Amino acid sequence: MPEKPIQGEKRMFVTGNEVVAWAALAAGAEIMYGYPITPQNEIMHYWTRMIPKYGRRFLQTEDELSAGFTTVGGVLAGRRAFTATAGPGNTLMQEPISMAEAMRLPIVVVVQQRGGPSTATVIYSQQEVTLTTLGGNGEGLRVVYSTATHQELFDYTIKSFNTAWKYRFPTFVLGDGYQAKMRESLMFYDPAERGIEMVPTDAYVGRPGMPGVDRAPTHMRNTYNMEEELYDVLQGYLADFAKAAPEIAEHEAFDTEDADLVIISHGVVSRACKMAVRELREQGYKVGYFRPITLRPMPEKAMREMAGKAKQLLVVESAQGQLDRLVKEVIYGSTAEMLSLFKPGVGVTSEEVITRVKEIKG
Amino acid sequence: MGKPIKIVLAGEGGQGVQSVAEILAEAANEKGREALYIPNFGVEQRGGVSVAYLQIGDEKIGAPKFQTADIVIALSDRAVTRTRKYVGPETVFVYDSGIENIKDELPTNTNKIYAIPAIEVSKKELHPRVFNVIIMGAVLKATGVVAMDDAKKAIEKKLGYKFEKNPELREMNFKAMDRGAELVADLS
Amino acid sequence: MTVQPAMPKCWRVETKPHKFCPGCGHGLVLKALGQAIDELGIQDKVVFGCDIGCSLLSWDFFNVDTIQTHHGRTNPVVTGIKRANPDVICVAYMGDGGGYAIGSQHLVSSATRNERITAILVNNTQYGMTGGQMAPTTMPGQKTETSPYGRDADTTGSPTQGPEMVAAIAPEGAYVARGSVANMKQLKNYIKKALENQMAGNGFSFVEALSLCPTNWRTNAKDTWKFLEEDMYKYFKVGELKVPGPREKEGQ
Known part of the structure; x- marks a missing residue:
């Protein structure tokens, strides 16, 4: 068993991207999938440098579509999986996120907003609010935390894994280029030492037993033949979201x-x-x-x-x-x-x- | 509650302004103070004016960027032009006296303007490599945001592995810092 | 409900008869896959991902854990699963549009990264589910809904040579073959080898299956087989294109 990434409370003075990588480690994230885009790159840089020691994984994909869909795959396999993106990458990411919404998959996405529309700037904006809250061809069945400080970036990155796995809605940490690149002080901690219990994960596919004999096979789809079938499914989702909303809202x-x-x-x-x-x-x-x-x-x-x-x-x-x-x-x-x-x-x-x-x- | 000191450092890429800001921020943090440092960054990996925004205070810092700085340090002609907008009536403006043809660009509405021969001193007395450390010394003297010794500790922490191999480098860095402080002291 | 005697064990009886059109080749490809899974005894290890297009109708086809994904995105989804849990055996099932058009970057990248997954791509020379539009695999002169006067290679390109491309770009360890529903034994063997290649951890494995679409080809039974065995065989050569290690010669 590899040691815990963070032991005790530690005052740190680092960039926001480094904060996210550490928080994901502390939260027990098992695998990150990602594609380079500024200003989120250093999340991948820190993650890839630190993970061998803690037995975590990383896959650099061919684009953000793939980063999102592989993250979906990671969650289906029952892992705390996450990705990070920004700007035009967030645009592409909306497709896999809509699949996660449709199938209630607890993916975690960190967004470091940059200027828009289009390539715009790699620096900063708050222009990905509409996209992140309501993107995709659906109803915005997702949770979005907008952080303001490095401490919150740490706290809410950890929390996003729990929200995602508890309620099974895709969950975002919405940061920005300033938060990504600036340095300020914050406290690192191990969630368990603060009494934060990580919501356990479970696998959608590849569970033990012979499907169809020992257990029902997992058959998951996001396509429906009839309007009414879709409507019924969505009514259930919307009711769940409405019920969870007051518990989640902050x-x-x-x-x-x-x-x-x-x-x-x-x-x-x-x-x-x-x-x-x-x-x-x-x-x-x-x-x-x-x-x-x-x-x-x-x-x-x-x-x-x-x-x-x-x-x-x-x-x-x-x-x-x-x-x-x-x-x-x-x-x-x-x-x-x-x-x-x-x-x-x-x-x-x-x-x-x-x-x-x-x-x-x- | 005191307001944080707001510093803008600007120079050409490679002049090391980001390192200066980072070391100062870390020195302040080591002393348990609050600091916020944010570099400007764009699509260009090289070239362009490099600007560092640094705030040091005793309470959590507010917005990462600000309109008016307490001290602006500009190290090239383009940096002077770029940073004029951060200058207000209370601002101390420091630029390198070696920069040519910028008389018309210099801000007029400031508290004080210092021209310091940092580039010249680095070339003649020390080494061009420690130019940015001279600037750091000047900033420290002008603002007092961090004690000289604490800044030296922060440099030691950052470059200690290089100093181990070459102790002369340590001497040169510390001397550069002291010289930078002197350049400002001479003016006041 | 009648149960065919030859139905593979891993097929899900409750969802048969299946949802494909009469005469469709998908049932045959899935039969070959089912037989391969049975012979290897891996029903409890397989995770099956199906694409959008007619392939999605296989979402409850097997007594196997199954995820129906988005158009072109099955390769990355099962890649994500495999990377997160290397103990499962991942199959990505897609059509020619999903693999060679909208998801081509994923096919290319899965191949070049030598992902330990098995991709099975059904080539029926057009988009079936959306009503028979031109696909990357449509043959010159072939009439489709978006090439009503026949595909003009000059302006719309020539049929994608998928296995040839994958064989060219995949590193050592990959397995690449093109089979046909006209030769079920061979197709099943290719798929079985592809699964074995993944189980051995060698690398990416890819099987294109030449298939049938009488609905959109608008062919009767006789002409359907003729279309496959005369027209398609001209452009798409059946055989193994890349076999890992010492078996390389055998594949030539």
Whole structure:
């Protein structure tokens, strides 16, 4: 039995991509499949350097279609399997992810968002929100965690394996190029030492016994002959998703109780918003902070309650309204004025958020 | 609560600005302080201006990038042009005095502008290889974000394996750092 | 429900008669595969992946763990399974469109990486399930729904020589053959060798099976066999193209 990758608590100062590789190791991920694309490459680099010591595996595939479908295969074999991608790779990855949705396969995908559309930049964006939450030719039956710090990148990478295997929906860690490449401090830990129990995996194919004699053969399909067959299957899935949603949904908020204006953001942009809210509060502005951590499912109850109290909602994101659309869907009927600070493909600083709020408040 | 010190370092690829930022960030982290370092990166593996964003403080750092830096260090003509936008009334702007034809490009709205002969000193007194360490010394002196000794420890940690083979290299690096500090001290 | 006496043991009786059109070659290829599985005694070890196209209708064909995948993606799915659990014996079952068109990059890469999987590709010279469009394997002059005046090789290319390509690019250890449903004993032997090659851990194994599609060929029984044995044999040569190790000569 190889030793545990992480023993005790360890303060680290590393890039986000290295954080993901370590977290996957700590979570007991057994195999990664991947295809090179910036800015996620170093996840594969660190993973491939570390795995011989811990008896884990890696396959570099011919493209992201294959990376996604081999990950599907890894999960079918009963392994904690994951892949990582970005931008145009995420576009291709939607095909295998839709198969995972159709067959309730617990694949884990780490996305380090880059600029879009098309090849755009390899640097940063929050433009893969729509694709990651609702991509594929289906109903968005997936879980998406949007992280903001290296600590969260570590925590939620571990958590994503548990969410995926508990609920059997494909699960994403939605990071970005900034988080991928920057260095900051965080604590590494072994999940077991923190009392985090890893949800056990089991194999869909290749289980012991003679199929048709000792056990039923596994016969899994994603194709149906009749509309009604599909409808029935989807009704079951949708009911499961609706039931799981309140258990999965997470958010972070402060100063919303008495706020006239609440700033809504997600991921790394919420760091700028958090700073801005603190500074504006010091200056006497009645502003609040709300951040969905899960973008799919959304923290609907908390968001509706917040929107019911605020007079104005300012959505800030490094995209042209991708979060904004998700928010509006949730708070439909709220009378709060919707305001925005959209910077597609570009980082947002706290200075910009403060300027925007002051512009609104006159 | 104090705000973190915000530093922008920019130079030509190969001038070593990323290493400087990384070592400073690690030195701060080793002392239990909070640091956030992010390089710029693009599709070009080589060429282009290399920019490092570094913040050091006592609490978790906020957004990885910022509008206005406390100190900007530009080491080439293109780097001067590129980093002007990070300069505000409180910013200390440091550039290499060896850069030619940039008078018109220099920011005007700053707190202080220092021209330091780092390239010249590295060539004449030490070795072009330690140019970036001279810059590190200058940054340390100008900002005090990390104690000189702690930065030396961080260099030791990073390059110790090279120093083992060639102790002169250690001497040269540490001397470069001290010289960098002197260059700034001379100006203030 | 009548049960054919020659039905392989690993076939799933409950799902017979199968879902393929009358006269379809899939049943024959799957019979050869079933016999090979029975003879090797590996029913409990096989994981069968089937593609989109008519091959998907085999998703509940065997008493064998089965995954129906996406069009062209069966090779990567079973590759993922094999990489994660090398103890199983993986079969990727696809048509000519899945293997040579939409999934060609996966076939090429599985072959060059010498993945320890067995790919069985059914060549019936057109897209069956979608209604008989031109496929990479459609022969010059052959009429299909998207080549209604006959395939023009000048503008649409010539039939893909799949096993020839795989044999050329796969490393030592790979097994490559082209069989035909007109010679069931030979086809079964090729598939058996392909499975054995995987079990021995030698490398990728690939069998193209020339098959029948009277529905889309619009042929009667006699003309169906004629189409296969006269027309298709002109373009697609039956035989072993690559046999690992010392058996290389035997395959020539």
